Amino acid sequence: MRLTKPGVVTVTLNAAIDQTLECPGFTAGAVNRVVAETRTPGGKGINVAAFLAGGTRPVTATGFLGEDTVPLFETLFRERGIQDRCLRLPGSSRVNIKVVDRTGGAVTDLNLPGLRVPEEALGALMATLDALAEENGCFVLSGSVPAGVPASIYATLTERLRARGAVVAVDTSGAPLRHAVAAKPDFVKPNAHELEELVERPLRNAGDIARAARELHATGIGLVVVSLGADGALFVSNDGAWRALPPPVEVASTVGAGDALVAGVLASRLEGHDLETCARRSTAFAAAKLAKVGPVPPAPERVAELLCAVRMHPLGTG
Template sequence: MTPTKPGIVTVSLNSAIDQTLECPGFTAGAVNRVTSETRTAGGKAINVAAFLAGGDLPITATGFLGADNTQVFEALFQERGILDRCLRLPGSSRVNIKVVDRMGGTVTDLNLPGLQVPDGALQKLTETLDALARDNSCFVLSGSLPAGMQEDAYATLTARLRSRGAIVVVDTSGAPLKHAVAAKPDFVKPNVHELSELLGRALSDRTEVVRAARQLHATGIELVVVSLGAEGAIFVDGEGALLAVPPRVEVASTVGAGDSMVAGVLSARLAGRSLEECARYGTAFAAGKLVRVGPVPPSQERVQSLMRSVSIHSLSDA
């Protein structure tokens, strides 16, 4: 990936507000007391923008926001210096509620419905992307699709952006991912379940995962990263295949961990780093995020420290 113009644009079609409620001893069907509450702007592409902000390249966020609850997004953009090119649509962006019971070791998710995207909105977004492509080299299409949007939306946007010479990253799942990979983005990051679903077969062990990632790379996708959760991630490109295993860290929240890996790997890749350097940096960046709630990037000092503890294993024989 060699950028020809400065700037990264993240595209959020289904932005969300992540609301976390700390509720010791949470019991369904009973009155529960919440001890603390946090609200952060979310959605995968919004998270990626937040993780990348403050680096060497200007960051722009676009996509859709509900006009009724934009404040938390606008506050994030202003705080992190992210250029806001999001389209406002009638209604509210979805809210994802997590009820965290640290005493019981449980997390309960309550996901509210989100926006209904009106006719013509995708065309307006496409026009915005065309304009942004004149000054930005890289576009990150990340997250689920809102209700009423065609499953091939990411594929359509990928093909359009690639035709304009842009580098395209896709991180989604299900049918949108299946359509998108046919348009040959430069970088995809499925987890094992998503990769299995994409290829239509079970991936019973690590060897099968590596073969599947190589199969995806062979279709013309330059970089494939398969997340294995706490076990790390598999990285495949033209240089070969690697397994990167993160060091053990204290975990405050796993929300956005995959998005932080996308941000870390992408920033290293755009800087011209090798596959091993991208794997080490992206894994350390993701591990450093785990100690914070919300899309808060780790300091570069913390990332550099964690990089020394990332284990890299060659998978050339898999």
């Protein structure tokens, strides 16, 4: 990935407050006691911006924020040096609740609805992106699509931004992903389930997933990365195909792990690293993030430690 303009912009249409509740022995239908609570600003693009901030390239966040929950996001942007070009809408950004039961090893997700985006706000976002494309060469379109926004939005934005010479990465699911891949972004990162929905057939093992990733790459998408959770990720590009497996790590929160992978891939590829190096570095970065709650980049020393422990497997052509 070679940029003609240095900056990276992340686009978050459905920002969120990520609320994590530590609840030992959580039981549905019973009275449960929470022993700890954490609230962090989130949404996939917001997370990617936080992970990329502090690097060699300027980072800008745009998209939509609910006016009632803006302070949490503004604090993050100020602390991480992220340029804030988000549009404010009346109301609150959605809340995603994770109930974590460490004794039972279970996590329960409760995702509340988000803002409804009026048509005029979508037009204002288009104008903002056009202006940002004047000085920024890479755009990350990620996360779910809120009410009032067509499922084809990421395809529309991909075509619009690529026509302006930008590199475009997409990380979403369902109908928005299906539309987006038809517009041929430069980089997509589905997980295994999202890829299965996209190709409309069961993917029962790593071989099936690799074949489906190759099919997606063959449509004209330069880089396909399939996240596999604790089993690492598959990477397919014109440079070949690799599977990266991280070592076992202590997990404080899985929220944002996929976004850390996206940020790691972009940082590595934009620095000119080959696919194997990119796969190793981004997998180590994502694994190291698991020890942190919220969009907090891991310590470079921890990433370096895990880098040596990532197992790399080249994938054949079958």
